[in-house]
Amino acid sequence: MPRISPLFALFAALAAPLAAQVGLPGVQLPRVGGVLGQVGELVDDTLDRTDRIARDLARDRLRMIDRLVRRHGDAIALDARGEPARWGEVLLMDAGEDALARAGAAGFVLLETVELADLGMRVSRLRVPAALELGEAERVLERLLPSVTIAPDNLHFQSGDAGPVPLALAAAAGGAGRTPVGMIDGAPGRSVTVAATRGFADGAPYPSNHGSAVASLLASQHAGPIRVADVYGTDSAGGNALAIARGLGWLVGQGSKVVTISLVGPRNLVLERAIAGARKRGVVVVAAVGNDGPAAPPAYPASYDGVVAVTAVDGKRRALIEAGRALHLDYAAPGADIHGLNAKGKRIVLRGTSFATPLVAARLARAIERGGDWRRVLDSEAEDLGKKGADPVYGRGLLCGSCTGR
Template sequence: MTRPFSLIATAFAFLLAVPAGAQMGLGGVQVGVPPVQELPQNLPQNLPGSVLDPLLDRTDRLTDSLAREVQELAEDRVRRIDRLVRRNSDIIERDVRGEPARRGELLLMDASPAAILLAETRGYRVLGREEVEGLDMEVIRIAVPQGVDLGDAEADLSALLPEATVSADNLYFRSGGSALPASAPATPVRRQGTNTPVGMIDGAPGRSVPITALRGFARGAGEPSDHGSAVASLLRSAGASRIYAADVYGTDGAGGNALAIARALGWLAQQEARVITISLVGPDNPILSRAIAAAQASGAVVVAAVGNDGPAAPPAYPASYRGVVAVTAVDRRERALIEAGRALHLDYAAPGADIFGLDRRGRSQRLRGTSYATPLVAARIAAALAGGRDWRRSLDAEAHDLGPRGADDTYGRGLVCRGCGARR
């Protein structure tokens, strides 16, 4: 079958735009997708078969390779969750959707006293009632009856109490991707500082990264982490100087759960954080959804990563919630990372490969992943707020358009913080 010229032209342009060493993901390095404006124009209309046939074969191999890589990213996510549940079966199990959550515990909102009594007659037990400080929301922790799977209990209690909001305490994972020691000491290029309070929900930063305050929301909280240190150091290098860090992981094998993140959001609201950056991903959860909405109602701009499980993975939360600034990442050639996940909307891209931050010991590390693009966007929003500007208008003016003209599903409204996270 003869292929239409438009397909041939597109394939030829794509191959010219992508360096040969990057096309097949050599050495485990994920390939990027070239911006449309890099593609050559006015391709010849009469290329001979001796040129076209090898070109089209190479294009087919490239397409197949990219498709396999995207599929492998999604499968890796499933395998990681399977391993996590198996290795921590004493504290983690799956909810009714198969998502990982804290074992043996459900969360309730909007339940009347009569509903709670009814649940207790079916073997459920109240573990505690909690007013999430700063968010004006109450969460009731419920123990699942002995010997009942979490998913079965969630379905049963939801049917028993249709007027209540029933949820597992789902787990959320760092969207950091890879981090490697830098070959030489690196000093990130610093932007002009701002005193706008910025909150981060992650692991605890190491002592080498100055922050304003740290509070823990997990067992063993305060234990320094490489991921939290990198996020905090990128915030500082991009200009944020008042950083409030909420540690939702600590040393807890079931850390990073929805209730811990809700508590962290409440504390940050009390600190009057104007911007909150969250480089974590997981499933939709009604507790987290309400906490995000409450933090936004307090005046905070919530910024979140789309994750690194690839475009075939489910939409990432909290990035997919309404009003959350969803962030993806590009490499140093301003190509979208192939491992970048997706959300139900996309706002901005920022550098997320070959950038540098600090680990928990204060050593420079080379970073890759949407986790590391997110604090850069948060810092730019904080800078706009510090100047009394409309942050959306300010970032839109700064954003460098990539891909199709205007907002798109790969780069959002464009690339911000160009050059952030780089070495001097």
């Protein structure tokens, strides 16, 4: 059934009293111009309120970043674009011995070189000279090594609220499938059974509410093996690009065919290259568009080429007002009025695009098992919402519309 536009609904609500009065003797009919004026005022007020919310969400994101840098100034700094990254470190991709030697002569210290063979790439971590801010260090290296790809180690944030409201524990809905699915997030608690968990940050694996909720939703719809790369642990600068790339490399090497990522950050050349490497191996990456609102910058990794970008709806199939945006949008799934498990195994209320993403990943894994074109299978399952066909609010349609979590 097509979705009724807010403007049409608004007009219908105002026009209903008018229609009821037509033909009644002695009743003064309102002037049409007056009704339309009321419609215009209400629509303008609705649009203004939506714009204000979008602006507030964008400001909240900037405030969050500022607080984070102030609180963890010894671990987090702003890069040349003003985005949060690991303090005092830069990344070089596929740098040769000569490039590393030139960087060393300029005061940069090689910390390690990470071989990500399953992604076809090599990353070198360099310590920034004490006299340089992170953004300055990027510019120095760009001038010194113009042919080398240089990137900060940007941070990515979980895109959902694993609410604190405990409810009675319910049995899992159960799923189907044998396709191995990987997950990059925090580690799940013991109440969620997964095939393997591996840490890629200080203190990892360490159970988190967000990781537990995402894993519980994935497990509720997918019975095949689930492997989790914990990129947070207890690290103040967890969720960085190199940790995610390492986790992705491990999941690809372990045979994951689908990888779900409910994290959001800025564009990062290291992570972009890692995802391209995974796609070359036939792996499909599914990612959330985030919860910073439509006025925020495009979400990554959801905006990288070939990544399946996911937004969320509530129990009434309305798009979440805080849903972020990506450079493209593929599908929507429930991300509010659903439940999952926290790190202690308690059933909790969830809200955010984080929680729609594993539901789409589970559907995608099932589609892969059928063989052929998984996109065709998902499109046939998707319920068209909003404007007819693909649109920027719901993408190609709603998947797993009846899913309520665990």
